[in-house]
Amino acid sequence: MPANDTADPRDRPGIDTSKPHPARMYDWYMGGKDNYPIDEEMGRQLIALEPRLPVMARVNRAFMHRATRWLANQGIRQFLDIGTGIPTEPNLHQVAQAIAPDSRIVYCDNDPIVLAHAEALLRSAPEGVTAYVQADVRDPDTIVRQAGEILDLDRPVALSLVALLHFIPDGDGAYELVERLMSELPSGSFLMVSHASADFTPDTAGQAGDIYRARGVALALRSREQVTRFFDGLELADPGVVVVPQWRPGLGEPVPGQDDGPIPGYAAVARKP
Structure with missing residues (x-):
């Protein structure tokens, strides 16, 4: 874990500045400073296509807050958050531990930048625990092994894959990865997912996909039916697979601008029977 809070996380070794990274672009959309010119450059290209991208980032974050709050109120006391991203308060542990x-x-x-922020992620409530694993979702065995040192995998766990799976194409085994991760969790565990889609703006989505590919970043914008497939064998919580702002909006505060047009993505939470 980093020992020097004054060091600029962007100076960490191992950070690839030759191409944009989704976590750093998300940080830029959210108004953060832990990104590089190449992330901003691509972000501006995408905003030229879809000016509401910063709103979409905030809507997605708000879903994570609502879903975490709902899961904590269902009695879930363990969370595995893959694709964490650069910390933005309140983060998942703060929402869960507030309840x-x-x-x-x-x-x-x-992303090594997220590793550089791990100390902030680890500021747990005294009664609880937070930990950080540096690994890629494509390496589920490492994730499960290291997470199992902190979490009791014989007790229910909420697996959070928020704004992640649309960066995992089918060729990389997206569905198999989710199935593998959920197979390690016991009955009563939950899966929470948000996922971008081309259902609402297919032309814009196609152009966005071209921009991502030109920068060496995969993008898999799935339909509602394809997103629903991630929950095969699980019991969807009401209201099912819906556009992101429609998932239990009463559990959080509205995001300014979210009603100015469709948010091109879906969200859902489901229980493992």
Whole structure:
């Protein structure tokens, strides 16, 4: 873990500045400073196509807050958050531990900048635990092994894959990865997902895909039916697979601008029977 809070996280070794990274672009959309010119450059290209991208980032974050709050109120006390991203308060552990201070959270990401912020991620409530795993979702065995050192995998766990799976194409085994991760979790565990889609703006989505590919970043914008497939064998919580702002909006605060047009993505939470 980093020992020097004054060091600029962008100076960490191992950070690839030759191409944009989704976590750093998300940080830029959210108004953060832990990104590079190449991330901003691509972000501006995409905003030229879809000016509401910063709103979409905030809507997605708000879903994570609502879903975490709902899961904590269902009695879930363990969370595995893959694709954590650069910390933005309140983060998942803060939301969960505000309801249940004894909650245990393991964060996981593959971006060294997120590793540089791990100390902030680890500021747990005294009654609970937070930890960080540096790994890629494409390496589920490493994630499960290291997360199992903190989480009791014989007790229910909420697996959070928020704004992640649309960066995992079918060729990389997206569905198999989710199935593999959920197979390690016991009955009563949950899967929470948000996922971008081309259902609402197919022309714009196609152009966005071209921009991502030109920068060496995969983008798999799935339909509602394809997103629903991630929940095969699980019991969807009401209201099912819906556009992101429609998932239990009463559990959070509205995001300014979210009603100015369709948010091109879906969200859902489901229980493992």
